[in-house]
Amino acid sequence: AQKVTQAQTEISVVEKEDVTLDCVYETRDTTYYLFWYKQPPSGELVFLIRRNSFDEQNEISGRYSWNFQKSTSSFNFTITASQVVDSAVYFCALSYMEYGNKLVFGAGTILRVKS
Amino acid sequence: DAGVTQSPTHLIKTRGQQVTLRCSPKSGHDTVSWYQQALGQGPQFIFQYYEEEERQRGNFPDRFSGHQFPNYSSELNVNALLLGDSALYLCASSVISEQYFGPGTRLTVT
Numbered sequence: 001a002q003k004v005t006q007a008q009t010e011i012s013v014v015e016k017e018d019v020t021l022d023c024v025y026e027t028r029d030t031t032y033y034l035f036w037y038k039q040p041p042s043g044e045l046v047f048l049i050r051r052n053s054f055d056e057q058n059e060i061s062g063r064y065s066w067n068f069q070k071s072t073s074s075f076n077f078t079i080t081a082s083q084v085v086d087s088a089v090y091f092c093a094l095s096y097m098e099y100g101n102k103l104v105f106g107a108g109t110i111l112r113v114k115s
Numbered sequence: 116d117a118g119v120t121q122s123p124t125h126l127i128k129t130r131g132q133q134v135t136l137r138c139s140p141k142s143g144h145d146t147v148s149w150y151q152q153a154l155g156q157g158p159q160f161i162f163q164y165y166e167e168e169e170r171q172r173g174n175f176p177d178r179f180s181g182h183q184f185p186n187y188s189s190e191l192n193v194n195a196l197l198l199g200d201s202a203l204y205l206c207a208s209s210v211i212s213e214q215y216f217g218p219g220t221r222l223t224v225t
Contacts, residue, residue, distance in 0.1 A: 004157075035213070043203060045158070045216035091157050102148065102171055103214065105157030 002027045002094050006106035013082050014114050021077045021109045023092030029053075034068065034075045035093040035103065045091070051075065082113045117142065119208050119217035127223045128196050136191040136220045140208030146170075147189040148214060149181060152203040164189050196224045 003026040013019045025034065036048040049059065051068050059066050063080045079086055089110050093103040120139045128134050140147050146165045150158035160173035164183035183189045187208075193200055201224045207214035 006157075037216075042218060043205075043221075044218045045205065045207075047213050047215070050213055093157075102160040102163060102173065103150075103158070104160070107155075107157050 002029070002032075002096070002104045004092050004094050004104055004106035006090075006092055006109050008109045009107070010110040010112070012112045012114065015084060016081050018078060018080050019082050019111065019113075021079075021090050021092075021111065023075045023077065023106060025073050025075065025092070025094050027094060027096070029096045031096065033095045033097065035095070036066065036075075036077050037091045037093060037105075039089040039091060039108070041088075048077075079111075082111075084113050084115050087111060087113045119144075119206055119215050121204075121206050121217040121220050123220060124218070125221045125223075127225060129225055130196055130198060132196050133192065133194045134196060134222060136193075136204050136206075136222070138189045138191070138206030138208075138217060140187050140189070140206075141215050144208035144210045144215070145187050146209045147183060147187065148207045148209070149189070149191050150205040150207065151175070152205055152219070153199075154202070158205055161191070193222075198224050200224050 005024045032053045034051045037045045039045050056068050065078045067076045089108045091108045092106045095101045095103050122137045148163040149161040152158040161175050162172040163170050167183045178194045180192045203219040205219045206217045
């Protein structure tokens with residue numbers, strides 16, 4: 001069975017601080033895909049990144065970066081120089097197909113960025 | 116280009132009643148998935164529709180049923196509502212792509 005654990009329930013930081021959101025996953029599949037979604041107060045899940053199990057290269061997109069470590073089954077997300085607009089709930093998710101398949105989500109981490 | 120739309124936005128029902136939620140996928144998308152998100156939890160997969168057929172199903176009872184129409188829009192039906200069915204119901208659409216989510220329908224069962 002697939003499982004995603006986000007141990008941090010809530011994180012509060014002051015604007016411009018760096019923050020890392022942790023994600024640990026479990027799966028028996030050799031091919032799988034990991035995702036991060038952002039859920040602002042409006043409720044709509046916003047796709048941030050997709051990573052497949054064969055690509056452990058870290059990725060950076062602006063202030064966002066992701067660290068995928070297969071050895072520890074982790075896929076952590078770092079926001080550099082956080083901003084108030086980053087305040088949201090962030091979900092890590094797992095799927096055995098790249099597109100269109102059911103996603104298994106973690107419980108989410110609430111990020112509060114204070115000015 | 117309109118994204119995924121859902122109706123209604125909010126809904127209040129009484130235990131034992133039945134409810135229908137609606138979803139219009141993003142233009143060109145032929146696959147629709149439904150998720151239930153209880154307060155403080157991550158979304159849980161209910162089922163997925165493709166070519167008007169249920170293709171995958173999560174661990175939800177038969178009280179949860181769905182339908183997909185020829186225009187790819189979809190409905191989620193829940194019968195004999197329980198207090199525990201109170202949640203945000205999210206619809207996601209895709210076509211060989213990452214899933215795009217709608218804003219959800221907030222269902223409150225009293």
